[in-house]
Amino acid sequence: MSKxxxxxxxxxxxxxTTTTAALGAALAQNGQSVVLVDFDVGLRxxxxxxxxxxxxxxxxxxxxxxxxxxxxxxIKDKRVPSLSLLPASQTRDKDALTSEGxxxxxxxxxxxxxxxxxxxxxxxxxGAQMAMYHADMAVIVTNPxxxxxxxxxxxxxxxxxxxxxxxxxxxxxxxLLLTRYDPQRASRGxxxxxxxxxxxxxxxxxxxxxxxxxVLRASNVGAPVTIAEPESAAARAYxxxxxxxxxxxxxxxxxxxxxxxxxWLFKRRVS
Amino acid sequence: xxxxxxxxxxxxxxxxxxxRLQILLAHERISGGDGKDDLLAQLHREIMEVIxxxxxxxxxxxxxxxxxxxxxxxxEIDVEVPGLxxxxxxxxxxxxxxxxxxxxxxx
Numbered sequence: 001m002s003k004x005x006x007x008x009x010x011x012x013x014x015x016x017t018t019t020t021a022a023l024g025a026a027l028a029q030n031g032q033s034v035v036l037v038d039f040d041v042g043l044r045x046x047x048x049x050x051x052x053x054x055x056x057x058x059x060x061x062x063x064x065x066x067x068x069x070x071x072x073x074x075i076k077d078k079r080v081p082s083l084s085l086l087p088a089s090q091t092r093d094k095d096a097l098t099s100e101g102x103x104x105x106x107x108x109x110x111x112x113x114x115x116x117x118x119x120x121x122x123x124x125x126x127g128a129q130m131a132m133y134h135a136d137m138a139v140i141v142t143n144p145x146x147x148x149x150x151x152x153x154x155x156x157x158x159x160x161x162x163x164x165x166x167x168x169x170x171x172x173x174x175x176l177l178l179t180r181y182d183p184q185r186a187s188r189g190x191x192x193x194x195x196x197x198x199x200x201x202x203x204x205x206x207x208x209x210x211x212x213x214x215v216l217r218a219s220n221v222g223a224p225v226t227i228a229e230p231e232s233a234a235a236r237a238y239x240x241x242x243x244x245x246x247x248x249x250x251x252x253x254x255x256x257x258x259x260x261x262x263x264w265l266f267k268r269r270v271s
Numbered sequence: 272x273x274x275x276x277x278x279x280x281x282x283x284x285x286x287x288x289x290x291r292l293q294i295l296l297a298h299e300r301i302s303g304g305d306g307k308d309d310l311l312a313q314l315h316r317e318i319m320e321v322i323x324x325x326x327x328x329x330x331x332x333x334x335x336x337x338x339x340x341x342x343x344x345x346x347e348i349d350v351e352v353p354g355l356x357x358x359x360x361x362x363x364x365x366x367x368x369x370x371x372x373x374x375x376x377x378x
């Protein structure tokens with residue numbers, strides 16, 4: 001039973017690509033076969049975050065237009081064998097994403113992988129609509145900040161009205177992933193708390209990813225945070241989120257940094 | 272002094288953010304976000320149509336104020352009507368249409 005998952009948010013810069021990479025890697029590390037599909041045509045970045053930027057030969061648009069077949073375009077991850085990437089085109093524009101083409105590619109990917117994770121571009125236009133259209137479930141990435149929450153609300157409305165599932169009268173599973181969360185600022189009352197965001201958006205919570213320097217360090221070296229810094233608070237939060245996606249019932253907590261004196265003295269310098 | 276008053280007077284900002292969002296989203300959800308007008312926009316358009324039927328209205332002389340609240344919203348349309356004869360010089364002739372439009376809170 002393969003699942004198509006869209007990672008979306010409306011607003012840019014909230015952590016969609018980071019989340020796609022981290023959740024995908026976590027699922028693959030747990031033994032699932034996973035493909036990450038970048039829908040951000042013209043501004044692709046998933047290849048860079050995954051450290052595969054120098055291995056891109058063909059892309060999603062090439063496959064849609066028949067210039068390459070799927071096997072030629074898929075890039076296998078070197079660290080986790082069951083993880084693959086289908087990059088977006090950097091040179092073409094979004095109009096090249098035809099509905100029929102995307103439908104064909106997604107159908108083919110469904111046959112090959114347990115999880116097809118679509119990294120949506122920011123915004124609500126064609127790229128974002130194509131990324132969400134075939135989804136069985138959605139992860140809505142939200143920062144505890146007013147503009148991000150507003151945009152997420154809009155995206156939730158679109159998921160409920162413009163997707164294939166919605167048109168067939170079926171329910172699309174939606175999950176909220178709260179990223180860049182700072183527990184201290186929230187407890188001081190200067191950041192929207194988890195309860196505030198959940199009350200406003202009223203969809204189930206998949207996880208809370210704490211604001212963490214490890215996320216930036218991981219993208220610097222081109223690896224999902226769950227691979228690059230597996231012991232970090234962010235990686236553990238992503239791992240738990242991935243297990244919840246796969247159906248496990250885990251209580252949502254906010255992981256904190258585990259820091260011994262040794263780590264504190266040496267970790268900064270190493271990276 | 273400023274330092275002290277900052278410490279004691281400062282209110283946390285998260286509840287303000289939550290309340291603002293709840294009001295805003297209640298309205299945006301009604302309009303559906305798909306280009307459909309919400310009630311206030313529709314009222315505005317129809318009121319203007321009625322006024323235009325009777326007087327020539329200069330678009331620059333129309334002021335529209337909107338205040339969206341949690342329980343009650345107000346739409347204020349201030350139209351300056353030129354050339355009404357029984358008005359003393361210096362007094363601004365105006366038709367004011369203020370329409371309180373109670374809106375249901377988010378279900």
